[in-house]
Amino acid sequence: MDIKQLDKNIKSIKLRGKNLDILIQTTAIGAIVHAMEHGNNTPLTNLVNAMPKSGRKQALIKYLVDHTPYNWKSDKEKFTKPKNPKRQFMLEEAKEVPFWEYTVEKEPSAIDVNKAIESLIKRVSKAQEEGREVKNVDTLKLVVEAINEKL
Numbered sequence: 001m002d003i004k005q006l007d008k009n010i011k012s013i014k015l016r017g018k019n020l021d022i023l024i025q026t027t028a029i030g031a032i033v034h035a036m037e038h039g040n041n042t043p044l045t046n047l048v049n050a051m052p053k054s055g056r057k058q059a060l061i062k063y064l065v066d067h068t069p070y071n072w073k074s075d076k077e078k079f080t081k082p083k084n085p086k087r088q089f090m091l092e093e094a095k096e097v098p099f100w101e102y103t104v105e106k107e108p109s110a111i112d113v114n115k116a117i118e119s120l121i122k123r124v125s126k127a128q129e130e131g132r133e134v135k136n137v138d139t140l141k142l143v144v145e146a147i148n149e150k151l
Contacts, residue, residue, distance in 0.1 A: 021098070021100055024047070024051070024055070025098045028060065029094060029095060031043035031044045031064075032044070032068055032094055033091065035070070035089070036089045041070050045077070048060055048061055049077055056099070059100060059102060059103045059105070060099045063102045063103070066090070067090045067091070067093060067094035069081070069086075069087040069089065121140070124137060
């Protein structure tokens with residue numbers, strides 16, 4: 001692909017992305033209004049499930065959960081009505097901030113295996129002190145032994 005085509009594609013992605021963000025936001029607000037008026041949360045579910053793989057699906061879910069009385073059930077991939085709704089619709093607040101600005105996307109970070117193992121050892125020790133069952137503790141012992149052999 002030559003530079004002209006690359007530049008053309010990049011401009012297209014930028015414009016389409018902006019237009020898609022606006023479309024998702026206006027549809028989210030429309031789906032909230034629909035749910036308020038009709039008690040039907042299906043459009044909210046359908047919107048989340050229509051998100052492209054490159055979209056911020058989790059940000060949209062958080063935004064909708066925080067601005068409606070509905071809960072997101074990941075295992076069923078749908079919104080459900082709470083048994084005792086304490087939250088209310090917050091339409092005006094939802095209109096103030098678009099879903100992509102509502103939460104901050106986390107930067108990828110390195111995994112520190114040493115810290116993870118130390119944390120795991122502390123959690124296992126605490127659970128054992130409290131008399132809770134610890135499953136597969138032998139696996140942790142093997143990992144610790146392997147680390148000690150390399151020292």
